[in-house]
Amino acid sequence: MLDTLSYHRHKLALIFVLLWGALMANLWLGEAKGWHAIDWLDVIGEGGSAIALGLWMLLILGSRPRGRVTDWLTLGLGFMCLAMWQDTLDEFLRLPAGQWWEQGLESVAMPLGIALLTYGLFHWHREQLAINRQLRGREQVFREHRWLDPLTHIGRAEYLKQQIRTLSEQPPLMLLMVDINDFSLFNRRFGHRCGDRLLREVTEVLLLNLRQRDLLCRYAGDRFAILLPHTEQLEARRLAQELRQAVAHFAFKTDDGVSQFQSLRIGLVMCDGERTAEQLLDAANRALQLDQQRPKAA
Amino acid sequence: MTPLAWPLGDAWPSPSKALTSGWSEQDEPLFAAHYQPALLMDLLNARGLSSHQYLRGTGLFYDDVLQAKARLSVKQWLQLVANAGACYGSDDLSFRWGHALWPGHYDAFSQLLQGSVSLQQSLQCMARYRAVLAPLLTPMVWADQRYCMISWQDNYGLGEYAPFVAEAYMTGLLAYCRWRSGEQWPWRVGFAHAEPAYREQYQVNLGDALFFDLGANVLLIEREFLQRPWAEQLSPTALAIAERQCLQQVQPATGFVALVMNALRQREVQSLEQLACYLELSPATCKRKLKKHRSSFQQLQDRVRLEQCQYRFHVCGWSNERVAQHLGFSDVTNFRRAYKRWCGITPSASKRLFLGLL
Structure with missing residues (x-):
């Protein structure tokens, strides 16, 4: 938190100087009230509010990156804190009448602070919506960590089965099973670390060539499964062909910087309501075995 | 019946009584840590796991593995497997x-x-x-x-x-x-x-x-496929x-469990007492040794019988009656019951299951 606070030292310095300035001006110009004239209830109420506002400001600064929204939020809370601070000092010191700055601090700082805070909160809300959108694009909001494949950061078989069950209620739904040809030989030749990198990069290539509504999962090993909601057979074949071409033209660089091209085998089944998720996956795997169309790697 | 892949007395020595210490046990450090265990460690390292984590309780240090001198026992190896399964996080x-x-x-x-x-x-x-x-x-x-x-x-x-x-x-x-x-x-x-x-x-x-x-x-x-020459x-x-x-x-020397199962295969022993005598151990010691190897006499005997049945069913295509007779069962019903105890299904179900694709 301290690291993050150091990004905001200018704003903090400004608020601190204003608070300190108000205290000094009050001490300079005002005269102390007698003990009996102090309303302790007011002191606790107003002083406590000032401290709480200051604390909120620090918490927000400590948890946020630099930016416009952070500035609005800090300044809003800062001015509110300043107004409360002046109120608290009033309880101890009596100022002579006609001090323009005292009037300003008490009646302008508070509404100004509230306005800044409101504006900041509005933008913070829009920012959060944008972040949610960005997360949703990739992984359909994973509530359960065990559904996520640690290597490729896409869903794994368990999540896939669950999604088949959910999505097959709104046909037509197509299931593609995609397998990289001779991946075990690739692993043997270039090592499993390089093989892992290939899997990660092929995941990206596949994701880039899918539509917003499609779902890519890692089935096991080098086999991926893709769910295409609201898709007819013809459309699915076209998409499969596009994936084949995209991967065939993807020049993966091995650790020595040499290009290696891969080819895919793809099995395709239509998900009807009659078969269970497991039966559909078995059917897709069988279809995959039958796919003999193996374009020669360049 | 003996396995076909190697002649008897060569690589799989027929256990003889002359071998007093003719077996190795699961807590003897016999296996080079930089061979098969190291391949497992490579995968764990690539996942970013620390060697302290997966070598915990094995008494082994990764630096020793790198020296290519460390040997580990099956017991340590299985501890490594247990740790690996716990911290790797995928199937x-x-x-x-x-x-x-x-x-x-x-x-x-x-x-x-x-x-x-x-x-x-x-x-x-x-x-x-x-x-x-x-x-x-x-x-x-x-x-x-x-x-x-x-x-x-x-x-x-x-x-x-x-x-x-x-x-x-x-x-x-x-x-x-x-x-x-x-x-x-x-x-x-x-x-x-x-x-x-x-x-x-x-x-x-x-x-x-x-x-x-x-x-x-x-x-x-x-x-x-067994004799088909490799491409290169x-x-x-x-x-x-x-x-x-x-x-x-x-x-x-041969592993303890392998030695016992081989003696059972050769029909050299039929009971725990005979086994103890065969290994020149007291029955209590023999039992303790079996327990140390996560086995019991009954379990190993069942495993050998099942193996012989499966070979005769699935490879030779024998009938239930013939296998029952060969293994010395009084009738087929007894045999069917015993078979179910060995692997949980009846002989005919096993045949259907495994031969379905033959």
Whole structure:
């Protein structure tokens, strides 16, 4: 938190100087009230509010990156804190009448602070919506960590089965099973670390060539499964062909910087309501075995 | 009945009473840590796990492994497997380890596997140099005119880790054949354990002809594949040199569980008392040793009988009556009941299950 606070030292310095300035001006110009004239209830109420506002400001600064929204939020809370601070000092010191700055601090700082805070909160809300959108694009909001494949950061078989069950209620739904040809030989030749990198990069290539509504999962090993909601057979074949071409033209660089091209085998089944998720996956795997169309790697 | 892949008295020595210390046990440090265990560690390192985490409780340090001098016992090895399973976090560790096992990086031994002429010769190498190439499970080949069945001999009693090791070794052999032959072979793959939740790993790594709950780990394929020459071969001179280098290295004695099962296979012993006498131990010590290897006499006897049944059913095609008679059962009903106790299903169900694809 301290690291993050150091990004905001200018704003903090400004608020601190204003608070300190108000205290000094009050001490300079005002005269102390007698003990009996102090309303302790007011002191606790107003002083406590000032401290709480200051604390909120620090918490927000400590948890946020630099930016416009952070500035609005800090300044809003800062001015509110300043107004409360002046109120608290009033309880101890009596100022002579006609001090323009005292009037300003008490009646302008508070509404100004509230306005800044409101504006900041509005933008913070829009920012959060944008972040949610960005997360949703990739992984359909994973509530359960065990559904996520640690290597490729896409869903794994368990999540896939669950999604088949959910999505097959709104046909037509197509299931593609995609397998990289001779991946075990690739692993043997270039090592499993390089093989892992290939899997990660092929995941990206596949994701880039899918539509917003499609779902890519890692089935096991080098086999991926893709769910295409609201898709007819013809459309699915076209998409499969596009994936084949995209991967065939993807020049993966091995650790020595040499290009290696891969080819895919793809099995395709239509998900009807009659078969269970497991039966559909078995059917897709069988279809995959039958796919003999193996374009020669360049 | 003896396995076909190697002649008796050569690589799988017939246990004789003269061998007083003729076996090795699961707490003897016999296996080079920088061979098969290190391949498992590589996968864990690549996942970013610290060696302190996965070597906890093994008494081993990664620096010792790098020195290429450390040896570990099966007990330590299984501790490593347990730690690895706990901290790796996905279902594919055993399968990935399997892919890396053969030919592996075991000096002259790996060269043998790179240069062998056929699957039969590769399996012979694995059995002969099992301390390096296949220490936990050793392949045994049974064959008749049509089919070849490879079953896996548990050498030291794997207990609850048997599924993990079976997954790895069977994936390893299939991946090795895929690599040497350059094509996909029609394997049927059967496991002793029940079907796990992660069936997809089996499908992708071992193919679609999968069977579970068989009571034994077996691979089945047409016999012709056994002698089919590999696509690429090493020069015969290089192979001979590698062979000589391997022969110079001292091999540890047969694992305790393997020794007992072999004695049962030879029908040298029929009861725990006979076994104790055969091993020149007191019955209590014998029992304790079996327990140390996560086994009991009954369990090993059942396993041997099941293996013999499966060979006769699935490879030779014998009828229930004939197998029952051969194994000395008074009638078929008794035999059927015993078979169900060994692997959970009746003999005919087993036949239907496994021969369905023959």
